[in-house]
Amino acid sequence: MAEPSKVAASALRAFIEKTFTTVGMSADDAAAMADVFLWANLRGVDSHGVARVPRYVELFASGEANLNAEIRVDRPRPGVAFVSADHAPGPVALSKGMQCAIDIAREQGVGWVQVKETVHAGALGYYTELAANQGMIGLGFLAGMPNMAYPGARGAAVATSPFAVTVPAGDRAPFSLDMATAMIALGKINQYKMKGLQLPPASAVTADGTPTTDPAEAKMPLPLGGIKGAGMSLGFELLTSVLAGVPIVAPFHGEGNKRHRQNAVLIAVDPAAFGDGAAYATAVAETLSAITGLTPLDEVAPVSVPGERGTRTAQARSDGGVPLPKGTWTALGEMAEKLGIELPERI
Numbered sequence: 001m002a003e004p005s006k007v008a009a010s011a012l013r014a015f016i017e018k019t020f021t022t023v024g025m026s027a028d029d030a031a032a033m034a035d036v037f038l039w040a041n042l043r044g045v046d047s048h049g050v051a052r053v054p055r056y057v058e059l060f061a062s063g064e065a066n067l068n069a070e071i072r073v074d075r076p077r078p079g080v081a082f083v084s085a086d087h088a089p090g091p092v093a094l095s096k097g098m099q100c101a102i103d104i105a106r107e108q109g110v111g112w113v114q115v116k117e118t119v120h121a122g123a124l125g126y127y128t129e130l131a132a133n134q135g136m137i138g139l140g141f142l143a144g145m146p147n148m149a150y151p152g153a154r155g156a157a158v159a160t161s162p163f164a165v166t167v168p169a170g171d172r173a174p175f176s177l178d179m180a181t182a183m184i185a186l187g188k189i190n191q192y193k194m195k196g197l198q199l200p201p202a203s204a205v206t207a208d209g210t211p212t213t214d215p216a217e218a219k220m221p222l223p224l225g226g227i228k229g230a231g232m233s234l235g236f237e238l239l240t241s242v243l244a245g246v247p248i249v250a251p252f253h254g255e256g257n258k259r260h261r262q263n264a265v266l267i268a269v270d271p272a273a274f275g276d277g278a279a280y281a282t283a284v285a286e287t288l289s290a291i292t293g294l295t296p297l298d299e300v301a302p303v304s305v306p307g308e309r310g311t312r313t314a315q316a317r318s319d320g321g322v323p324l325p326k327g328t329w330t331a332l333g334e335m336a337e338k339l340g341i342e343l344p345e346r347i
Contacts, residue, residue, distance in 0.1 A: 194327025
């Protein structure tokens with residue numbers, strides 16, 4: 001397998017911004033896009049990093065994503081807000097949504113924001129970390145187009161809906177869990193294909209439901225834990241799409257509305273509303289240390305908690321560059337040529 005190209009984080013960020021301003025985004029919106037994609041690449045979530053940029057360009061070209069979206073924020077009650085995204089890209093809509101949740105939490109203790117009709121959110125953990133960076137607990141749920149199997153049913157039934165929670169932990173890296181309800185995310189299937197690797201067993205199926213480890217044949221991931229993952233995905237659809245009055249699953253299986261769209265719930269919680277916020281962060285750190293201090297089964301592999309590996313990877317890639325597999329580099333090159341822009345220099 002060919003060695004991946006490496007690009008400095010600053011150069012990669014500039015390239016992402018240039019891509020989106022070239023297709024017509026405002027500088028502020030392009031910066032929001034770059035923040036989300038680079039965050040994913042730095043933390044090793046390459047399936048949701050710059051590899052996604054060509055797809056976003058396609059979504060703009062097809063009209064599924066709106067370059068000039070008129071995002072509206074409504075606050076019907078003190079602790080609740082709706083962000084009507086008008087098919088704006090997820091990094092723009094959800095960044096606004098989480099900041100809105102944080103602002104509400106400062107007033108009310110908890111802020112619950114429904115983001116309606118956006119387009120692919122990117123890495124959900126980015127938005128929950130926005131809350132943690134301001135001393136808040138951040139939670140996020142996402143619902144999207146059915147692309148995952150459901151136990152006992154044929155074909156795509158529910159979405160690979162992710163869940164994320166980030167909790168500030170004082171002097172430690174925050175607790176940061178960002179997970180899909182599938183055994184493997186669709187973006188990761190594409191990463192396996194680009195790297196020429198086989199998929200983990202029992203993680204995906206072909207279009208007719210046959211289990212496969214060939215990423216070129218895989219069309220649907222399987223739900224995490226069978227009915228557990230499928231049930232979580234369905235629950236997220238009820239909390240996001242249905243609660244906001246913009247259901248996805250029922251129209252998809254009924255009238256057949258196949259336009260790409262996503263809905264999200266973003267929640268910010270101010271620990272100070274429950275007592276001493278600083279003491280809470282210290283107690284979180286102590287709880288995490290209690291786990292990482294356990295005797296490991298393998299002395300070479302210490303016990304870790306969600307968020308630690310991503311933090312270490314981010315530091316390493318900030319210092320030494322972001323690796324981009326050959327398939328990703330080729331796809332970016334083809335896109336850059338069409339747009340008339342330069343690829344970032346390799347290091």
